[in-house]
Amino acid sequence: MRFGCLLMCFCLWSSTLVTASEKVTLDSLLEEMTSRETLARFPQPAYSCSQASSYDRESEDPSNHHAWFANADRSQWVRIEENEVDGETRKEYVMMDQEGPGAIVRFWGTWHGPRGEKFSNGTLRIYLDGSDTPAIEGPIQDVLDQGMLAGAPLSQGVSPRTPYGQRGHNLYLPIPYAKHCKVTYETDVLVDIGARRGEALYYQINYRTYEPGTEVESFSMDQLAESKDAIAEAQRQLTGRFRPDANSTTSSSGELGTGNKMTAQLKGSQAVRQISLKLDAEDMAQALRSTVLKIEFDGEPCVWVPVGEFFGIGYQPSEYKSFYTQMKSDGTLVSYWVMPFEKSANITLQNLGDEPVNADLHVRSSQWKWDDRSMHFHAVWQELYHVDSFVDSERPGDAAYDVNYVTVDGKGVYVGDTLTVFNGAAAWWGEGDEKIYVDGETFPSHFGTGTEDYYGYAWCRPEKFDAPFHAQPTGDGNLAGGFSVNSRYRGLDAIPFTESIKFDMEMWHWKSTKVNYAPTAFFYARPGATANVDPDPEAAAREVTRSRGDMGTIYLVEGVLEGENLNVDSKTGGMIEQQISGTWGWSNEQQMWWRDTNVGDELVLMFPVEEAGRYKLVANLTQAGDYAIADVMVNDQKAKTIDSYADGVSSREVSLGEFDLAEGVNRLTVRIAGHNEKAIKRGMFGLDYLKLEPVK
Incomplete structure (x- = not known):
């Protein structure tokens, strides 16, 4: 005692x-x-937070669309x-x-x-x-x-x-x-x-x-x-490793069937110091999106967010750590946001998906002296689903538009956000700038220079990173198309507001395509504050997008073996890359690219065959001004010599001939034989796909 x-x-x-x-x-x-709980009280001494940036100074008037989305940032x-x-x-x-x-x-x-x-x-x-x-x-x-x-x-x-x-x-x-x-x-x-x-x-x-x-x-x-x-x-x-000042743990665990809930209830004047959650499901991606975290403080609904978004990973598990959220190597999700309340808190998990989810929930808390500066923690989520980027526009940015993450009326402090994107094209989706309006500003006191800049990185790079206040657990969709998630957490750069805050982010894509765009906004607010983002059970229950094929935005040739997915058995020179572009007519908008070779260099690729038999092999190959002449062999049998030089870049199908193939792994060998007299001698070879046609 x-x-x-x-x-x-x-x-x-x-x-x-x-x-x-x-x-x-x-x-x-x-x-x-480094004091997480400082954010949970309205600042004293009082301050405002603003931003100086290199945003394009033509952006003065929202009614002038071209200028408002000007991009010389x-x-x-x-x-x-x-x-x-x-x-x-x-x-x-x-x-x-x-x-x-x-x-x-x-x-x-x-x-x-x-x-x-x-x-x-x-x-x-x-x-x-x-x-x-x-x-x-x-x-x-x-x-x-x-x-x-x-x-x-x-x-x-x-x-x-x-x-x-x-x-x-x-x-x-x-x-x-x-x-x-x-x-x-x-x-x-x-x-x-x-x-x-x-x-x-x-x-x-x-x-x-x-x-x-x-x-x-x-x-x-x-x-x-x-x-x-x-x-x-x-x-x-x-x-370092963080141990919250908590003297009480409330736990709940078990299987959640469709629509079922589990709730941890806390009474008295306390503060949640840590929430840890581990999910187990046959389809973890869907479970991370369709299992929703709901929190009420003192009778007010304050949090309604899919758990993957709340903990900063979207719906693809990825080990990472920030100052406020974490996914551990064993899959445990952890939140270190301090969440005070005066009388009661109900922390609920609900499964909105079609399949059962096993959940293990632990809430750690301790005493809190509620006062006139104490604030409730809030988080809201939404998804713009299969929205257009720049519809019927000839120039990138002409049809850019502002997406409202959240607008809050009341008194509080904005403390961060997570953005989960499924990108429908092999091009950068985040050229847009943040625009943050505080207490009724007619022009934003924060006007940014690009979405990736806001989230701490640059040049739309896909590499994973994590840091206390900025993180990209997954960036695969940045340039290749697909899934990405970014988080920006605020400490000293938290934004106080006394009447309202409006957070907009430009949707500014380099391609005309479809995008899933799902922001989660985090803020503290005094009791009575309201936000314009409502719970959306239908969106959380919707099947997650797993491929650009699901989006209907990618050119795919059915039934082929994609060159970029073939395993390399050996090579004697040059560099192998998965080259990505939606311009040259490649299936899956990618090719296996072998570059900077010398005459005599040899590459052996392995390709699978489900059933032994005789097949006609067709290869879709790239041709361009710096591509080489190559001998192609199948299981050491000479197939064809191919000159891939062309004036310009294109791809075309080439029949390699008929071959008896074994069940399991077979070999495709490419040997650089020389160069067209007109070619730039960089020794390129590009394989988009292999097509196997059974010969009766």
């Missing part, structure tokens, strides 16, 4: 540790960042300054110029040189409180994610497998300022507005502005050194 009282006292003390600070400092902001500035420094004129491009007191709380960027030829590394400078001497100065990549200020995850890019020049660069180390902040960029590479010829710099800077009179200690490099222990502790808490 004495231990329980001590724990309760500790929880009450820790919940006010950051907000009771008399002065905003680097250390206090780091402490606030790079190398756009507040202004351009020419400053005298040590007797020389220095041109600086101003990215942000803001009165304080305040703090930069997230800084994202990516860049490239003119026409992508050279990746620049210009100088970033951050001037504080009117000083002519920058508090921070260095190559932009060093400042953002090369450890000049801090290590990961406070300073972190995305997947190390992503080519460096195509990464998003993220800085979460807070930079407080007492009176004023100006951020500039300088480079010796040609820069023109919108980067139509010169260097392209894309950036987003999220910053707080505190209420007048708030005392803020401005950042300095000396103070950064003094805070090394606080930084190390923040890094540890952001990435």
Whole structure:
């Protein structure tokens, strides 16, 4: 009993540790960042959160469609300054110029040189409180994610497998300022507005502005050194194993048949500190979508979300970890959102699918002192199903439109979102920008530069990554078409609102196709707040989309063996890739691409045959100006010599002949024999598919 009282006292003390600070400092902001429960109380001292970015400045009037969705979201500035420094004129491009007191709380960027030829590394400078001497100065990549200020995850890019020049660069180390902040960029590479010829710099800077009179200690490099222990502790808490301050566990487990529910009930003034859930079903993808998490706090419905979306994986299991959500290696889903309530909480799982689901649910909680700053946790979900991207439009973006994630009326704090997409085309689906309106703004105080930029990465890259505040557990659908899921979680960059918040994201696709687009929005709000997204049981129960064939958006030749799916037995040179394009008439919009070979190089592919017999083999092959002459053999029997040179790119079927094939694995051998006299000698060979026709 004495231990329980001590724990309760500790929880009450820790919940006010950051907000009771008399002065905003680097250390206090780091402490606030790593305190999950701080988000559950309306901010004190009060602040607004806004964004400076390189969005296209033509976007001024929503009634002017072309301008509103303008896409030159790079190398756009507040202004351009020419400053005298040590007797020389220095041109600086101003990215942000803001009165304080305040703090930069997230800084994202990516860049490239003119026409992508050279990746620049210009100088970033951050001037504080009117000083002519920058508090921070260095190559932009060093400042953002090369450890000049801090290590990961406070300073972190995305997947190390992503080519460096195509990464998003993220800085979460807070930079407080007492009176004023100006951020500039300088480079010796040609820069023109919108980067139509010169260097392209894309950036987003999220910053707080505190209420007048708030005392803020401005950042300095000396103070950064003094805070090394606080930084190390923040890094540890952001990435380390987390044990919530909970002294009670409520559990429920069993089989959920169609329409059945299980509920964990909590009473008294408490806070949910952790929800862990493990599902077992024959069809896990469908179970993750059709099993819904519903939560009522103090009699108000606050959460209605499919469990896969709530825990940040959509409906494809993928091990990952953020600061607020996680999927463990054994499939356990975990949420660390702190969810306070004054009197009661009902946490319900319901199976809306056609097949039974086994569920094991555990809710950990502890005491919470409810006050006039305490807020309920909310999450809402919707899916735009088989919607058109740019219908009957000749130019990409002409039919872009804004998708409303959520509009909330009331008082609260917006804390993040997860977006699950099934992309119907082998092209980038997320060119669109976020637009966030706070408390009735007529123009958004957050106007972004691209969906992937909002979610922390860049250049529509498909590689998986996870970090405390940004994650892509699966990005397979980004360029190839198919399934992707992105999450952005907010700590210091959470957005307070006193009357309302409206979050829109542009649907801006590079192809005319169909898309499933399912955002989940997370926010805290005082009792009585309302959102415009209602529960949608029909959408959650609907069969999940598993392939582009389900979407009806892909060209497929029935009954063939796709070249990109054949196993490579051996090769003596060159590189093998799965090349993706919807342009050249490839089945499944992919081919097996063997490139950069030399004469004499040999590739052996394995193809399966269900029943032994005599077959006619037909290969759909690519031809282009840098494709080679190749000898093709089937089970070591010479089939044909094929010259794949052509003026232009196309694919065509070539009969290889008739062969006796064994049941099981057979071999297709390709040997580079030479080059057409007109060809560029890169030794290319491309196999779209093999067709096996039984010979009677």
